[in-house]
Structures are given as C-alpha cells and as structure tokens.
C-alpha cells in the first residue's frame with residue numbers, strides 16, 4: 001500500500017435480502033465496491049430452504065468468484081465479506097463468512113471490527129467445552145451467539161451477546177434465513193442500509209449501495225439491531241445506547257471511499273476541508289502541491305485551492321501491481337517500489353514541492369517519497385500530513401503497528417522531519433481534524449492520536465465516555 005503506509009482496515013461487509021431472485025450477485029458486486037477494505041480473502045454465504053451455503057477463498061473478489069460459482073450460491077438472503085486480518089492469521093480457515101451449525105439450525109457471520117476481550121470470552125467458552133476451529137474473534141462472536149440462541153429467542157440472544165462484547169463490531173449474519181445487522185453501541189465502524197424495489201442491502205459503506213443502484217436509507221444507529229427476511233425489514237431495535245459514540249476518525253481520513261457518506265458526511269468533503277485546514281495551519285512557499293496517490297489526492301486538492309498554489313501530479317501510481325517478490329538487492333527493491341509509484345520528473349524538476357499524504361505510520365515510506373521527489377529534481381520538499389501524529393496503537397481493528405514502530409510515538413515533529421528527510425513537515429492538528437469532520441470530539445474515537453481510548457483496554461488510559469449503556 002502506498003500513501004497510508006501499512007495502515008490497513010480489517011474488513012468490508014455486505015448483506016442482501018430480496019423478496020425473490022438470487023442475493024449472491026448483488027453481494028458479489030457490493031463486495032467489489034468494498035474491495036479497498038480488505039484484499040486477503042472474500043466470501044459469500046446464502047440461505048436456501050433453511051440451508052446455508054458458503055463459498056470463501058483467498059484473494060480478491062474477482063479471483064474467488066466466477067459466474068458458475070455465483071450460480072451455485074442461490075438464496076434470497078445472504079451475506080458477504082472481504083477481509084484483511086488484524087486478529088487471526090491470513091489463511092482460508094479465517095476467511096469469512098464463518099458458518100456454524102447448532103441444534104436450532106445454522107448461522108453465518110461476517111464481521112468488521114476487533115474485540116478487545118476475545119481471549120477472556122474464548123477461554124470461558126472453551127471451559128464450557130466449545131471447540132474453536134479458527135483463531136479469529138469472529139468465531140468467538142458466533143460461538144457466543146449460538147450459546148445464547150440455545151437459551152433465548154433471536155432478539156434476546158443478540159441483546160445478551162452485545163452485553164458481553166467489548167470492542168468494535170459491525171456485523172451481518174444469517175440466522176437460518178433471517179438477515180441480521182448489528183452495529184456496536186459506540187459505532188466505531190460504519191454500517192448503513194439501502195433499499196431496492198425488491199428488498200434491502202446493508203453494507204459497510206454507502207458506495208456499495210450506490211454501485212448496486214440502491215437508495216441509501218440511513219446509517220444503522222450505534223447499538224441497533226435490524227432484522228430482514230425475504231426482502232422485508234421485519235424488526236429494528238436500538239438495544240443499547242452509549243452516552244457518546246466513538247466513530248473511527250481514520251474512516252474519514254483514509255479507509256472509506258471518498259464517495260461514501262459516513263454518519264451524514266460525504267467523505268470527499270471532509271477530506272477537502274482537511275486539505276484546506278492543513279493549508280491554513282501549515283502554509284509553505286512553493287511552486288506545486290502534489291498528492292501521494294491515491295490517499296493524498298483530495299487533501300492535496302483542498303490544500304492547493306486554499307493556498308492558490310497549482311495542483312500537479314508529481315507521482316503516477318501503477319494500479320496493476322500485485323505482489324512483488326522479496327528482492328535481495330537494494331537496487332531491485334527500489335525497482336519494486338518505483339513499479340508502484342514513479343515520479344513525473346518534468347512536473348517536479350527545479351520546483352519547491354508540497355507533498356500531501358494522509359498519515360505517517362513508521363516513516364519509511366514517507367522518507368522514500370521525499371527522496372524520490374528530490375531525485376526527480378525537486379529543489380525543496382515540504383511534507384504535509386492530513387492527520388495528527390499517530391502516537392499509539394489501535395485496538396479496534398486497524399493494523400497500524402506497535403508503539404515501538406510508530407515514528408510519532410518516539411519522535412517529535414522536528415525529529416520526524418529530519419528522519420524522513422523533508423525540508424519542512426506539518427501535521428494537521430487534532431482540533432483541525434475534528435473541525436473538518438464536523439462532529440464533536442466526544443463523538444469520535446481519537447485513541448491512536450491521543451493515547452486515550454473510548455473503551456477500557458488493559459494498560460491504556462480510558463477517557464471520554466462514561467460507558468453507561470442504557471437498555472431499551
């Protein structure tokens with residue numbers, strides 16, 4: 001990944017319920033629209049005549065499925081998943097949807113997020129004799145739900161389940177032939193509902209609804225469960241309500257597609273505002289503003305517009321690069337990186353260049369970018385970053401390294417500027433980010449930017465939220 005170096009989302013999810021016809025094709029295209037949220041594996045589960053059929057595989061959506069396979073997955077109600085692993089190794093057993101059979105039927109689950117109490121829950125379930133087949137936290141959710149379903153009706157079982165889960169979770173499930181969507185009470189990860197003429201779609205992002213030609217209805221409110229079956233919305237209940245939400249700010253900065261609307265805000269607009277704010281906070285005398293593609297593009301447009309400095313592409317990204325081999329020689333390693341990102345020499349030669357990226361994680365990619373542009377003939381390199389410094393890890397489903405690896409956890413801005421070999425460096429302020437998103441800080445998760453988290457994590461500081469969940 002270029003741009004947000006090694007900053008990876010864990011998953012994208014889709015659920016479709018139709019009054020007639022086959023749900024697997026819209027799920028397939030929905031997953032295609034969410035491919036940016038996970039590229040390691042993809043899977044679809046559908047229910048036909050009370051039986052859940054699932055197909056999962058390693059790779060991109062189009063690599064896992066073809067027309068013949070989709071034809072075999074028949075059913076009005078279904079769910080799908082694209083995955084990048086944050087917990088659980090990258091292997092087929094951990095691919096989702098995960099299916100479990102139990103005395104009352106079968107369930108399939110597709111989960112986006114990360115629990116912080118997985119070990120505790122897993123140990124408890126193992127003590128009760130339950131056997132795990134994967135090391136993912138999604139199986140913990142599935143096993144816990146099965147346990148509750150043995151004792152309660154569906155709604156009460158989900159209520160009990162949510163009471164036990166700590167962390168971020170948006171999921172879609174098939175419980176026999178019902179499609180169930182759940183968003184955690186703090187709303188860390190997005191989840192939204194759209195409507196077709198003959199049914200409904202639930203997806204991580206509105207872009208998936210748009211691609212399917214659906215009408216966006218609304219976000220699933222944090223703490224809510226929505227149940228669909230055969231194209232009907234049967235029930236919806238806001239089971240828990242927290243004093244404040246904790247939407248992940250990196251969904252706005254990086255993960256979500258710019259054409260998605262998250263909690264009422266078009267991501268593209270937020271990114272433009274971030275660029276404008278960055279220009280206000282960190283102006284520079286320069287000849288061009290250039291993005292690190294693709295993640296820096298909208299910020300750079302906002303920066304350029306506000307500063308009246310021309311926007312110009314200094315890099316071209318090769319979108320067709322798959323896996324590159326581990327190269328033993330430095331020269332060949334450089335080839336692999338240039339294959340992904342090449343400098344447009346004519347645009348940067350003899351210029352003072354403002355380079356805009358979304359974040360700096362370890363700093364290694366930023367240094368390479370600064371060096372490339374300098375080797376391309378730039379006179380000065382001014383690095384601007386569309387997020388505040390990342391000083392602490394994420395426990396809620398974003399893979400962004402440990403504290404030791406995070407450059408901003410161990411160095412101040414001047415030191416980072418020297419380390420990445422830029423002439424100047426400017427990060428967006430926390431206030432600037434909150435203002436650009438346009439939600440109060442208390443509604444956002446800022447854990448990795450402040451080191452203070454909205455949920456209890458052993459060894460970390462918990463602030464902001466009195467997690468008083470009021471039961472409806």
Ligand code: SF4
Nearest residue numbers: 248249394445447448
């Ligand atoms: S810690 Fe950072 S990346 Fe993780 S959920 Fe919070 S804002 Fe998002």
